[in-house]
Amino acid sequence: MSRRAAKSSTRKVAASWPGSATRSLRRISGPCSSTRRSIAACALAKLWHTAPRPTERRSRRRRRRGSGVWPQRWSPETPATNCVALLIGKREIGYKEPTSPFRGHFAILKPASERNESAAIEARAPKKLFIKSFGCQMNVYDATRMADVLAPEGYEETAQPEQADLIVLNTCHIRERASEKVFSELGKLRELKEDRKARGQTTRIAVAGCVAQAEGAEILRKQRAVDLVVGPQNYHRLPDLVRESFMAPVVDTEFPVEDKFDYLTPPSEEKIRERGVSAFLTVQEGCDKFCTFCVVPYTRGAEVSRPAAKIVAEAEALARAGVREITLLGQNVDAYHGMGEDGATWSLARLLRRLARIEGVLRLRFTTSHPNDMTDDLIEAFADLPALMPFLHLPVQSGSDAILRAMNRGHGARDYTSLIEKIRRARPDLALSSDFIVGFPGETEADFQATLDLIAEVRFASNFSFKYSPRPGTPGAELADQVDEAVKTERLHRLQALVESQRQHFNASLVGRITPVLFEKPGRHEGQVAGKSPYLQPVQIDGSVDLIGREVLVEIMRCGSNSLFGRLVETPERAI
Ligand code: 5AD
Numbered sequence: 001m002s003r004r005a006a007k008s009s010t011r012k013v014a015a016s017w018p019g020s021a022t023r024s025l026r027r028i029s030g031p032c033s034s035t036r037r038s039i040a041a042c043a044l045a046k047l048w049h050t051a052p053r054p055t056e057r058r059s060r061r062r063r064r065r066g067s068g069v070w071p072q073r074w075s076p077e078t079p080a081t082n083c084v085a086l087l088i089g090k091r092e093i094g095y096k097e098p099t100s101p102f103r104g105h106f107a108i109l110k111p112a113s114e115r116n117e118s119a120a121i122e123a124r125a126p127k128k129l130f131i132k133s134f135g136c137q138m139n140v141y142d143a144t145r146m147a148d149v150l151a152p153e154g155y156e157e158t159a160q161p162e163q164a165d166l167i168v169l170n171t172c173h174i175r176e177r178a179s180e181k182v183f184s185e186l187g188k189l190r191e192l193k194e195d196r197k198a199r200g201q202t203t204r205i206a207v208a209g210c211v212a213q214a215e216g217a218e219i220l221r222k223q224r225a226v227d228l229v230v231g232p233q234n235y236h237r238l239p240d241l242v243r244e245s246f247m248a249p250v251v252d253t254e255f256p257v258e259d260k261f262d263y264l265t266p267p268s269e270e271k272i273r274e275r276g277v278s279a280f281l282t283v284q285e286g287c288d289k290f291c292t293f294c295v296v297p298y299t300r301g302a303e304v305s306r307p308a309a310k311i312v313a314e315a316e317a318l319a320r321a322g323v324r325e326i327t328l329l330g331q332n333v334d335a336y337h338g339m340g341e342d343g344a345t346w347s348l349a350r351l352l353r354r355l356a357r358i359e360g361v362l363r364l365r366f367t368t369s370h371p372n373d374m375t376d377d378l379i380e381a382f383a384d385l386p387a388l389m390p391f392l393h394l395p396v397q398s399g400s401d402a403i404l405r406a407m408n409r410g411h412g413a414r415d416y417t418s419l420i421e422k423i424r425r426a427r428p429d430l431a432l433s434s435d436f437i438v439g440f441p442g443e444t445e446a447d448f449q450a451t452l453d454l455i456a457e458v459r460f461a462s463n464f465s466f467k468y469s470p471r472p473g474t475p476g477a478e479l480a481d482q483v484d485e486a487v488k489t490e491r492l493h494r495l496q497a498l499v500e501s502q503r504q505h506f507n508a509s510l511v512g513r514i515t516p517v518l519f520e521k522p523g524r525h526e527g528q529v530a531g532k533s534p535y536l537q538p539v540q541i542d543g544s545v546d547l548i549g550r551e552v553l554v555e556i557m558r559c560g561s562n563s564l565f566g567r568l569v570e571t572p573e574r575a576i
């Protein structure tokens, strides 16, 4: 079967059996029903590895008539052995090696007794998984869920790619630089795969995330070491896709009919504890705003909000396992409008109020927001929900009305500054951060100066700033008046100098103040413990690791370039 044929058959299976072919097989195959079994066999016939070959069909008929050994089945095996085992019940009676799928259909069936013992031992060994995430926090969250969905398959996470049987690059497409990084990383992984092969070890390489969604099968063409390409909406199918990839490269980037969250394996309590006291929770995905510079609406699709009941259940499980801070994630999180527990549509404010009632949840945050969706009820939540941290990431991108219009942001610079005044009236201790793009097509020096003026007026505690990067398929990339690269670089430096001075000023303003700190991990040095202020600043103190998971008042004594240093104040922590 050609690469292309293999790919299209996989797509067909994915389209006709939502939730993947193997899951459907489990659904439709009941005990002792040969009819069901043959339906199941047909389903899997679309995947090479279980397709009955003509010779097998003949021998199957023979066996059915006389031998009495039915039921028997082909089992796609673990990546470690790379084989397909022929089983009667649980007993293996034969196996096929996987060299045949593309080169001719008929693998030679060998008796189980000939099986290489070391391969069988390897099959029983736990498999290692290495995931590298690029880009935003949503990718960080997705990476944890990928690990969760692969855990029941025996995959344990490793920090060492050389040890990994399966490597997943969870990619970002937002800027050209981010996409390029993926391909240079894949070049290194190809060498690693070859080294491991020389040592008799199999390695699967999967590309997930937004580059996978945007480039699909093109990735297989550009880098032949890749075995599997999976879009951000399909990673719940990873176990099946990994198995299929042993037979032919697989691409799954179709927007599925099923909700991936319904199929994701929840992490064990132990796993949640391992990940720490601060957790992400995706509540909304996709974007309908279509800013003219941005690929997100194309790679992540239309806005979808998860039902509140599922979010609450996930948050409760996190809190039970010791999580004390939850950051709600969404590409457009303040546009959240999910079905509430009472059947009505809930806003983000309503969801936050519900989550704040969960025992153990001390801190709530949300990111990333759009100014046009900062509704009054959300602003009120900042005023009267102590668990909602006084820190807001609210991208403005530019301070020039002309550029904001060209970006299709749907608001002007004054709208943004008035909104900030309103939020600060509701929560005077609120600190802000923002994203800025310099050098959007048509940006003049005066437009850029308007951005600097806005920054000077608002005063940001932190920021993310980027040179405009034309993304294929977005309207911005088609605009004629692209800004010269050198001009972009020079403007970025000027903007970063301003926001950096504001950041340092903000950090310094905390010295001498008493602030609650949620402790998360041991500090850099023996006898130190590290946590975060309400404003996401890292804080270190001399103290015991027993403080981890507790929110305690700390007096800030001094600030370094990135961290604050303080001492414990002898007052009771907030009750959990
Ligand atoms: N070029 C530069 N920056 C971009 N961003 C999104 N698309 C582009 C692009 N094409 C930035 C925006 C957004 C952040 C996540 O990335 O500032 O808020």
Ligand code: SF4
Residues within 6 Å of the ligand: 287, 288, 289, 290, 291, 294, 295, 296, 297, 331, 332, 370
């Ligand atoms: Fe991209 Fe954000 Fe604009 Fe949506 S609102 S298109 S995610 S920049």
